[in-house]
Amino acid sequence: MLRWVGLVARLLVGGVWIAAGVIKLPHPEASVAAVRAYQLLPLSTTNFVGHLLPIVEVLIGVVLVLGVLVRLGGVLSALLQLAFIIGISSVWARGIPIDCGCFGNGGATSWAHAKATYPWEIARDVGLFLVSAYMVVRPRTVLALDNLLFPPLEKGTPHVQEQP
Secondary structure: OHHHHHHHHHHHHHHHHHHHHHHHOOOHHHHHHHHHHOOOOOHHHHHHHHHHHHHHHHHHHHHHHHOOOHHHHHHHHHHHHHHHHHHHHHHHHOOOOEEOOEOEOOEEOOHHHHHHHHHHHHHHHHHHHHHHHHHHHOOOOOOOHHHHHOOOOOOOOOOOOOOO
16 A cells, blocks of 8 residues: 555655646746845845756656656755745745745745745745655655665575675
């Protein structure tokens, strides 16, 4: 049963990453503006990060949906979610009203809007972080390419075969 839970986890988180990245890909300037709005990175790096982020999101999503290198995809997903949680918490604590830019757009917004959305954005990202962490702990799922590329060892089979 847990392998099916893992499949749902993979498809959910992978689908979210693909959607978030695909929405941003045609508008890299909006992604750069969203990264700058957090005021966390040096201005000289925001252009690079803003352009790279949607590509990374799509790649993580594809890895998870296909079920190839699930543990690595889960680690990268969890780390990126943690970065987003820290980023949103940081702007909230510093009183900077922005739209998170998670699914496009991003940048300045009203304080009333920011105050209303920050808790939900953090809650969503914490949930996605926990699901990503689950995939790190239990990466084997049904309908995953990992099962074809890296078949599990049979019980009783030594991990290292001895040379004759």
